[in-house]
Amino acid sequence: METSSLWRHPDHPGIELLSARYTRFEFSRHWHDELAIGVIEAGAEGLDYRGDRLLIPEQHIVAINPAEVHTGFAGADQGWTYRMFYFDPQLLGQLLEHAGGPPLDPVIERPVIHDPALFTLLLALHRALEQPSLSLTRDTLLSQCLERLFRHHGQRSSTPTPALDRPAAQRVHDYLHDHWRSNVSLDTLETVTGASRFQLIRSFQASYGVTPHQFLLLLKVRHAKRSLAAGCSQLDTALACGFYDQSHFSRNFKRAFGVPPSHYRTG
Structure with missing residues (x-):
């Protein structure tokens, strides 16, 4: 079954997001005004781009610069499942202006990228923009993704990493x-x-x-564990510890301790 969803997060209007699974669908020749970056979760996508026919397999990243004409079609019998970002160039310019070190040009060198660390970051960012998440989580992941993308795969990929503070x-x-x-x-x-x-x-x-958002979530779940141990309800604990909602609390509690809060026993 083919499925697709296209949306914008209210806090990030400069980013359009697509989550889709296609088996027989084919995109006609088109272009985007935005920088298109996607992660192939399953199957493979075929791409006609710059005169070449490319194959982007699962666990790889597809990158299409603004105004570049291309197609999209199934590159495997089962089609492909993927998540796409469409980044407004003006937003990218504003964010990268403060990256530190030599200026980063928001243009990607290659349309097919194999970078497991970046793949993981992009997937986490897309999910954070799809489900309830802390602003620090979304903003940290966005900054990490953009810095790694352009510092490692941009036109000036040899730029040194700025010093630590x-x-x-x-x-x-x-x-x-x-x-x-x-x-x-x-x-x-x-x-x-x-x-x-x-x-x-x-x-x-x-x-x-860890990143600042990971550290903040660890602080929250540590305090939440103490709250549950003191007999507080899951709902009260989630609210008191500043989680977005109860599902956000449950998801992060399980990531930290291996069980959802409903399975946490104190005696």
């Missing part, structure tokens, strides 16, 4: 400890540290082994 990482660490109940934003952390979001994410991960 350990003091900024410490300030983020302390701020999140003091405000773990809140839905902290990257804008707030930029204000607190004076560092760009790219630099503070990079520096925090190098210092503590």
Whole structure:
């Protein structure tokens, strides 16, 4: 069965998202005004692009620059399942302006990319824009995806990574400890540290082994566990700990402890 869904997240109007499974459908020749980046979750997509017929298998990334004419069709008998991002070029320019180091040009060199780390980040970002997630989660994943995409696969892929800012990482660490109940934003952390979001994410991960949003979620689930142990209900715990909703709480609790909160036993 073929399925497809196209939408925009209200907090990220410069990004259009597509989630689809196609078996017989074929795109006619067309182009996008946006940068199109997609992850092939299953099967394979065929692509006519720049005079070549390409095959993008599962676990690979497809990248089509703005205004490039192309098609899309099943590259395997079972078709293909994929998730696409359509990034507004103006949004990309604004975000990459503060990436640090030599300027990054928002143009991708190759249409087929095999980069497991980037694939995982893009998939996580797409899901975070599809289901309830903290703003810090969405914004951190977006920054990580864009930096890796353009620093490793852009036209200036040899640009060096900017230096770390350990003091900024410490300030983020302390701020999140003091405000773990809140839905902290990257804008707030930029204000607190004076560092760009790219630099503070990079520096925090190098210092503590996780990104700021992962650290915030770990703080929330640790406090949630104590709340459940004290006899509080799942709903009250989810609200008190600042989760988006109960499903967001349950999903992240299970990721941390291996069981959903409903299966957590204290005695």
